[in-house]
Amino acid sequence: MRALMAVDAILSRTSHVLLLLSGIALVAMMLQVSADVVAKYLFHSPIKSTLDVVTYYYMVALTFLPLAAVERGGGHIAVELLTQVFSPRWRNRLALLSALVSCAFFGVLGVITLSTAIQKFHIGEYVMGTLHLQIWPSRFFVPIGFCLIAMVCLAKALRDAFGLFGVSQEDERNG
Amino acid sequence: MGDLSIALIVCGALIGLMLLGVNIGVALGVSAFIGTWIILNLDVALGVLSGIPYDFAASWKLSSIPMFLFMGYLCYHAKLTDGLFRAARLWLSNLPGGLAISSIGAAAGFSAVTGSSVACAAAMGRIAVPEMLKSGYDKGLASGVVAAAGTIGSLIPPSILLLLYGIFAQVPIGQLFLGGVGPGILTALLYSLMIILRVRANPRLAPRVVESISWRDRFSALVDVWPVLAIAAGVFAGLFAGLFTPTEAGAIGASLSLILALARRTLTRAGFLAAVKETVWTTAAIFVIAIGAHMLTRFLALAGLADALAGLVVDTGFHPLIVMAGMAVIYLILGMFLDPIGIMLLTLPIFLPVVEALDIDLIWFGVLVTKYLEIALITPPVGLNVFVIKGVVGKEIPTSTIFHGILWFIVADLGTITLMLLIPEIVVALPNAFW
Numbered sequence: 001m002r003a004l005m006a007v008d009a010i011l012s013r014t015s016h017v018l019l020l021l022s023g024i025a026l027v028a029m030m031l032q033v034s035a036d037v038v039a040k041y042l043f044h045s046p047i048k049s050t051l052d053v054v055t056y057y058y059m060v061a062l063t064f065l066p067l068a069a070v071e072r073g074g075g076h077i078a079v080e081l082l083t084q085v086f087s088p089r090w091r092n093r094l095a096l097l098s099a100l101v102s103c104a105f106f107g108v109l110g111v112i113t114l115s116t117a118i119q120k121f122h123i124g125e126y127v128m129g130t131l132h133l134q135i136w137p138s139r140f141f142v143p144i145g146f147c148l149i150a151m152v153c154l155a156k157a158l159r160d161a162f163g164l165f166g167v168s169q170e171d172e173r174n175g
Numbered sequence: 176m177g178d179l180s181i182a183l184i185v186c187g188a189l190i191g192l193m194l195l196g197v198n199i200g201v202a203l204g205v206s207a208f209i210g211t212w213i214i215l216n217l218d219v220a221l222g223v224l225s226g227i228p229y230d231f232a233a234s235w236k237l238s239s240i241p242m243f244l245f246m247g248y249l250c251y252h253a254k255l256t257d258g259l260f261r262a263a264r265l266w267l268s269n270l271p272g273g274l275a276i277s278s279i280g281a282a283a284g285f286s287a288v289t290g291s292s293v294a295c296a297a298a299m300g301r302i303a304v305p306e307m308l309k310s311g312y313d314k315g316l317a318s319g320v321v322a323a324a325g326t327i328g329s330l331i332p333p334s335i336l337l338l339l340y341g342i343f344a345q346v347p348i349g350q351l352f353l354g355g356v357g358p359g360i361l362t363a364l365l366y367s368l369m370i371i372l373r374v375r376a377n378p379r380l381a382p383r384v385v386e387s388i389s390w391r392d393r394f395s396a397l398v399d400v401w402p403v404l405a406i407a408a409g410v411f412a413g414l415f416a417g418l419f420t421p422t423e424a425g426a427i428g429a430s431l432s433l434i435l436a437l438a439r440r441t442l443t444r445a446g447f448l449a450a451v452k453e454t455v456w457t458t459a460a461i462f463v464i465a466i467g468a469h470m471l472t473r474f475l476a477l478a479g480l481a482d483a484l485a486g487l488v489v490d491t492g493f494h495p496l497i498v499m500a501g502m503a504v505i506y507l508i509l510g511m512f513l514d515p516i517g518i519m520l521l522t523l524p525i526f527l528p529v530v531e532a533l534d535i536d537l538i539w540f541g542v543l544v545t546k547y548l549e550i551a552l553i554t555p556p557v558g559l560n561v562f563v564i565k566g567v568v569g570k571e572i573p574t575s576t577i578f579h580g581i582l583w584f585i586v587a588d589l590g591t592i593t594l595m596l597l598i599p600e601i602v603v604a605l606p607n608a609f610w
Contacts, residue, residue, distance in 0.1 A: 023451040033426035055235045061234035066459040076198045098197045112225040
C-alpha cells in the first residue's frame with residue numbers, strides 16, 4: 001500500500017511537470033505567433049518556420065502532455081447523468097470499468113505511438129518549410145502523454161478496486 | 176454480417192460505453208478501433224491508432240482553439256470585462272427589467288472576447304446576479320438571465336464550437352464567425368424583448384431601479400470598457416479582412432489582452448497561472464474527444480454507414496427544413512446528458528454527409544447546430560450553464576428556481592430557431608456580404 005502511495009506521488013509530480021511544460025508551450029505559441037505577425041506586417045520579415053514550430057511542436061505538446069494531469073483532476077469529459085442514479089457500490093464498479101477501459105486504450109496507444117516515434121527517430125523525420133526542421137522529437141510527446149495517462153488510469157482502477165490509498169478523490173483533487 | 180450492421184452495433188456499443196461513464200474520447204476511440212478490427216483487420220485498426228493522434232494534433236488550423244481559449248481566460252481572470260455590466264447598466268437600466276437586459280448586453284460584449292458559453296455565464300454571474308438580487312429582482316429571473324445570456328458566448332465570435340465545426344466540416348472560420356453574429360444579436364434582442372414583456376405584465380419581477388444617471392457617467396463607463404472591445408474589434412476585423420489567419424487572430428487577441436491587463440495591473444500571478452492552466456486543460460480535454468471522433472469518422476466511412484444514412488434521408492424526399500427540425504430534436508435530447516463539444520464531435524461524422532447530400536449550406540448548418548447546442552446548455556436535467564450559475568450564487572437560489580427562471584428564455588430561443596430556419600439570411604447574409 002505504501003508502495004502504491006509512493007507511485008501515486010510520482011505520478012502526481014510527473015503529470016504536474018508535463019502540465020507545466022504544456023503551459024510553457026501555450027505561452028510560447030502566443031508570443032511567437034504574435035511576434036511573427038508583427039514582424040511580417042511591420043518589418044516584412046516573418047519569423048522563419050513559425051507555422052511548422054506551432055504545428056509540430058507547440059500543438060503536439062499542448063495536446064498530449066497535459067493528458068495525465070487532466071485525468072487526475074477529473075477534467076476529461078464523460079456522461080455523468082446515468083452513473084448518478086446507481087448505488088455507491090455500483091458507481092464504484094462502473095468507475096473501475098471506466099478506468100480499466102481508459103487504461104487499456106491509452107496503454108495500447110502509448111505502446112503503438114512509441115514504436116512510431118522510434119521509427120521516425122531512426123529515419124530522422126523532418127519538414128522542409130522555410131527552414132529544415134527536425135520534427136521527430138515531438139513524436140515522443142505522444143507516447144509520453146499516453147503512457148502516463150494509462151498509468152494514472154491504472155492507479156485509479158487499483159484504488160477503485162481495493163480502496164487502497166485511503167484518500168478520497170476529493171482530497172486528491174485539492175492536492 | 177454486413178458492414179452496415181456491424182457499424183450499427185458499434186454505434187450502439189459506443190452509446191453504451193458513454194452511458195456507463197467511460198470518457199467520451201475513449202468511448203469513441205475504442206468503438207472505432209474494435210469496429211475497424213472486425214470489418215477489416217487488426218493491422219489496419221492499429222494503423223489508425225498509431226497515425227491519427229499525431230496527425231490530428233499537429234495541425235496549424237487547430238491551433239486557433241488554444242489561442243482563442245487563452246484570450247477568453249485571460250480577459251476573465253484579469254477582470255478586463257467586469258466594466259461591461261456597469262456600462263450596460265448605465266445605458267439600459269431605464270428599460271423595464273433594465274438590470275436583466277444589462278446582463279444580456281454585457282454578456283454580448285463579453286462574447287466578443289470569449290468563445291465559451293460557460294465562461295461567459297460565469298463572468299456575468301459573478302457580477303450581475305448580486306446586483307439584481309440587491310435591487311429586489313425575482314431570483315429566477317436574476318439567475319436565469321445570466322445562465323441564458325451566457326449562451327450568446329458561442330454565437331458571437333470567437334466561438335470554440337464554431338472553430339471545431341469549421342475544422343471538421345472544412346468551412347472557412349472567418350465566414351462561420353460572421354455567420355454567428357446575426358443569430359447572436361437576434362438571441363440578445365429576443366431575450367430582452369421577452370424580459371420587457373414579462374416585466375410589463377408583472378412589475379414585481381423587476382422593481383425599477385431609481386437612480387439619476389448623467390450622460391457624463393454613461394460615457395465615462397464606456398472609457399473603461401472600450402480598450403477590450405477595441406482589441407476584439409481589431410482582431411476580428413483583421414480576421415474577416417483576411418489579414419490574419421484564425422490562429423494569428425487568437426494569438427494577437429491574447430497578447431493584447433495580456434498587455435492591457437498588465438498595463439492596468441489587474442492580472443495577478445495566480446490569475447495568469449489559472450488562465451494558462453484552464454486553457455491547456457480545456458484544450459487537452461477537447462482534443463482527446465476530437466481524436467476519438469476522428470477515429471470514428473474514419474471507421475464510419477470505411478463501413479459506409481454515414482453514406483448509407485445520407486442516402487436513406489435523401490430517398491425519403493423530406494424537405495431539408497424537416498430534416499433540420501428533426502436534427503434539432505436529436506440535439507436537444509443529446510443535450511440533456513452530454514456537453515456541447517462532445518455532441519458536436521459525436522454527431523458531425525454522421526450528420527455531415529447527410530447535410531452535404533441534401534445540399535444544405537454548411538455555414539447555416541454549423542451556426543444552427545451551435546444554437547441548438549446552446550439551448551442544451553440551459554435545459555434540464557444537465558444544463559451546464561445552470562450549474563455554473565448555481566456555483567456562483569450558492570445556497571441562496573436553488574437549482575430548480577434557476578431552471579424555472581430559464582423557461583421563458585427557452586421560449587425565446589425557440590423563436591430564434593424558428594426564425595433561423597425560415598430566414599437563413601439571418602445567418603448567411605453577413606458572410607455572403609464579405610465574400
